Amino acid sequence: MGESIMECTVLHLLAEEGAKVRIDDSILEVATDKVDTEVPCPYEGTLTKWLVKVDDVVPIGSAVAHIEVADDVVAQDAGTPALIGTEEEAASTAAVLEKDFQAAVDRTPELTYEYAQANAQVNSFYSPLVLSIAREERIPVDELKVIKGSGLENRVTKDDILSYVEHRRQKGPAAAPAPAVSLNGSNEIIEMDRMRKMISQRMVDSKRISAHVTSFIETDMTPVVGWREHVKTEYRKKTGDSITFTPILIEAVAKAIKDYPLINISVEGDKIIKKKDINIGMAVALPDGNLIVPVIHNADRYDLPGLARKVNDLAKRARENRLKADDLAGGTYTVSNIGAFSNLMGTPIIVQPQVAIMAFGAIKKKPAVIETPQGDLIGIRSMMFVSHSYDHRVVDGSLGGLFLKRVNDYLENFDTSRTII
Numbered sequence: 143m144g145e146s147i148m149e150c151t152v153l154h155l156l157a158e159e160g161a162k163v164r165i166d167d168s169i170l171e172v173a174t175d176k177v178d179t180e181v182p183c184p185y186e187g188t189l190t191k192w193l194v195k196v197d198d199v200v201p202i203g204s205a206v207a208h209i210e211v212a213d214d215v216v217a218q219d220a221g222t223p224a225l226i227g228t229e230e231e232a233a234s235t236a237a238v239l240e241k242d243f244q245a246a247v248d249r250t251p252e253l254t255y256e257y258a259q260a261n262a263q264v265n266s267f268y269s270p271l272v273l274s275i276a277r278e279e280r281i282p283v284d285e286l287k288v289i290k291g292s293g294l295e296n297r298v299t300k301d302d303i304l305s306y307v308e309h310r311r312q313k314g315p316a317a318a319p320a321p322a323v324s325l326n327g328s329n330e331i332i333e334m335d336r337m338r339k340m341i342s343q344r345m346v347d348s349k350r351i352s353a354h355v356t357s358f359i360e361t362d363m364t365p366v367v368g369w370r371e372h373v374k375t376e377y378r379k380k381t382g383d384s385i386t387f388t389p390i391l392i393e394a395v396a397k398a399i400k401d402y403p404l405i406n407i408s409v410e411g412d413k414i415i416k417k418k419d420i421n422i423g424m425a426v427a428l429p430d431g432n433l434i435v436p437v438i439h440n441a442d443r444y445d446l447p448g449l450a451r452k453v454n455d456l457a458k459r460a461r462e463n464r465l466k467a468d469d470l471a472g473g474t475y476t477v478s479n480i481g482a483f484s485n486l487m488g489t490p491i492i493v494q495p496q497v498a499i500m501a502f503g504a505i506k507k508k509p510a511v512i513e514t515p516q517g518d519l520i521g522i523r524s525m526m527f528v529s530h531s532y533d534h535r536v537v538d539g540s541l542g543g544l545f546l547k548r549v550n551d552y553l554e555n556f557d558t559s560r561t562i563i
Contacts, residue, residue, distance in 0.1 A: 148201065148202055149199055149200060149201050149202060149271070150172040150173060150199070150200055150202065151172060151173045151197065151198070151199050151200075151269040151271065152170065152171075152172055152194050152195065152196050152197060152198045152199075152200060152206075153171040153172055153173050153196065154170070154171040154196065155169075155170060155192060155194075155195070155196060156168050156169050156170060156171060156180070157169040157170075157183075157189050158189070159189060159190060159191055159192060160188065160189070160190070161188070161189050162187075162188055162189075163183045163185070163186065163187060163188070163189050163209065164183065164186050165182075165183060165184065165185065165186050166182045166183065167182065167183045168180035168181065168182055168183075169181060169182070169183045169189065169207070170194075170206060170207075172200075173269065173293075173297075179466045179467040179468070181206075183209070185209050185211045186211065186212075187209045187210050187211035187212065188209065188210045189207055189208070189209050190208045190209065190210050191207065191208040192206070192207050193205055193206050193207055193208070194206045194207075197269075199269060199271045268286070268297075268298060269297075269300075271300055272298050272299070272300060272302075272303050275300070275303050275304065275307070276303065279307050279310075281303075281306075281307075281310075286298075289302055289303060289306045290302070292335045292336050292337065299336055301335075301336035301339070302335075302336065305333060305335075305336075309333070335430075335432070337430075337432045337434075338432055341432065341433060344493075344494065345491050347494060348491050348492050348493070348494050349491060351494060352492050352494070352497070352533040352534075352535065353533060353534040353535050354489075354491070354492065354531055354532075354533070354534070355531070355532055355533075355534045355537075355539070355542065356489045356529050356530065356531045356532075357529070357530045357532075357539070357542050357543050357546050358487060358527060358528070358529050358530075358546075359527070359528050359530075359546050359547065359550050360525055360526070360527055360528075361525070361526050361527075361528050361549075361550045361553050361554060362510065362523050362524070362525060362554050363387075363505050363524045363525065363526045363553060363554075364523045364524045365554065365555075365556045365558050366387065366390055366524075366553060366556045367505060367524040368558065369556065369558045369560075370385060370387065370390070372558075373385060373561075373562050373563075376563065377450075377562050377563065380563050381451075381563075383450075383451075383454050384454070385450055385562055386450075386453065386454075387479065387481075387502070387505070388424060388453050388457075388477075388479050389446060389449035389450040389452075389453045390446070390553070390556070391477060391479065391502050391553070392422050392424065392438065392441055392449055392453065392477060393441075393444075393446055393449055393552075394549045394552035394553050395422060395441075395475065395477055395500060395549055396420050396422060396441040396442040397442070397548075397552050398545055398548040398549045398552060399420050399442070399475060399545075400420070400442055401545075401548055402541060402544065402545045402548065403416065404416070404537075404541060405475065405497070405498050405532070405537065405541065405542075405545050406420060406474050406475055407474075407497055407536065408474070408495040408496060408497065409495065409497065409533070409535065409536055410495070414536055417474045419439065419440055419472070419474065420440065420441050420442040420474060420475070421437050421438065421439045421440065421441065421472045421473050421474045421475075422437065422438050422441040422473070422474070422475050422476070422477060423435040423436065423437045423438075423473035423475070423476040423477070423493060423496075424436065424437075424438065424453065424456065424457075424476070424477055424478075424479070425476065425477070425478040425479070425490075426456070426457050426460040426461070427482075427483075428460065428461060428463075429461060434460050434465070434470070435470065435473065435476060435493060436456040436457075436459075436460050436465055436469045436470060437469060437470060437471065437472055437473040438452050438453070438456065439472060446560065446562060447562055447563065450562065456469065473493060473496060474496060475496055475498060475499070475500075476490075476492075476493045476496060476499045476500075477499070477500050477501070477502065478490050478499065478500070478501045478502070479501075479502050480501050480502065480503055480504075481502050481503045481504035481505060481526065483504075484504045485503055485504060486503045486504055486506070486527055487501070487503045487527040487529050488501045488503070488529060489501075489529060489531055490529070490531050491531070492531055492532070492533055497532060497533040497535075497536055497537055498530065498531065498532040498533065498537060498542070498545075499530075499531050499532075500528065500529070500530050500531075500546070500549065501528070501529045501531075502526060502528055503526055503527040503528065503529070504526070505524050505525070505526045506524070506525055506526070507522055507523070507524055507525075508522070508523065508525050509521070509522060509523075510522075510523040510525060528546065528549065528550065530542055530543075530545065530546040530549075
């Protein structure tokens with residue numbers, strides 16, 4: 143479900159007991175504070191028993207179903223080792239799982255009739271966890287309606303109601319949550335929402351974990367700018383969408399990672415984990431001012447038209463709060479197009495557990511020296527600063543600098559004869 147997610151709410155059971163299931167069949171739909179998502183089946187066999195029901199709040203890692211499989215079937219999740227051992231060991235493992243599940247059930251408070259009916263009285267979805275907190279804090283249903291939700295489709299999350307409870311204790315039961323509080327008539331205290339708290343914590347953690355170093359280069363984007371200007375009108379007519387610089391930048395980064403694979407790593411203790419897949423995250427600014435990083439998995443396998451479609455799709459769904467858990471998972475390198483805000487350059491913070499991040503600044507026309515066979519000339523060129531922040535624990539200046547130069551070279555030598563449709 144992603145980092146920082148500790149529990150989820152069961153929305154739908156997509157397979158009945160006794161049904162035949164196959165690997166990767168969607169059998170369960172759950173909601174977290176980030177996204178709603180379907181859970182795929184890791185086995186082929188028969189679903190014999192559900193251990194959860196709709197509206198249950200289930201800790202991540204808990205067993206949710208019994209599936210009867212053939213003796214030689216092994217879990218297809220590469221991240222989960224197969225359980226091979228004696229019957230006694232299997233029975234012991236099963237007992238532990240059952241104990242964990244029962245403990246999770248015991249931790250889920252029983253809801254009163256009033257709060258169980260709350261979903262029918264308001265045009266929103268309240269998870270059992272939110273309803274149980276409301277019941278324990280004696281928040282009536284009418285008061286529950288005024289809490290502003292930060293989850294999918296403005297749903298009230300655990301952090302939303304806990305923040306409201308804290309504010310309510312300070313101001314009294316009748317007080318409605320306010321986004322800002324006046325202080326002495328001049329300053330405001332603005333309460334962080336859930337996403338801002340998470341971003342804050344992760345950025346601080348990253349600065350603490352990684353030894354950040356940043357290198358810069360100035361790239362001549364004149365060929366890219368001229369090509370985009372030439373194709374953008376036709377692209378919009380045929381696709382109904384725009385061709386931005388982002389897919390071009392991501393293509394250059396993906397190519398450079400193939401040339402320098404040791405930039406595509408993570409660190410676990412004293413070990414370096416070299417990633418085979420090139421999964422590039424792209425920072426997207428949300429309408430509320432927060433930031434999210436959807437991931438283009440296997441970015442090196444897309445051609446430029448495919449990257450353009452993928453970039454537009456992820457950016458659109460991110461701004462509409464329609465990303466799924468898989469869209470945010472598995473990134474191995476991240477890019478940030480700060481030039482969209484007319485920023486010339488920046489020193490971005492690495493997304494853990496990655497070891498590097500690249501920021502592309504605004505493209506500006508300026509006079510520059512052009513080398514020609516006839517000698518050096520002064521001309522107007524479209525120039526862009528690119529910054530590369532990397533973790534000096536495992537990426538030295540030579541690798542960090544050479545990788546940045548290779549991205550620069552791919553952009554400056556962009557093939558202007560290629561098509562985008």
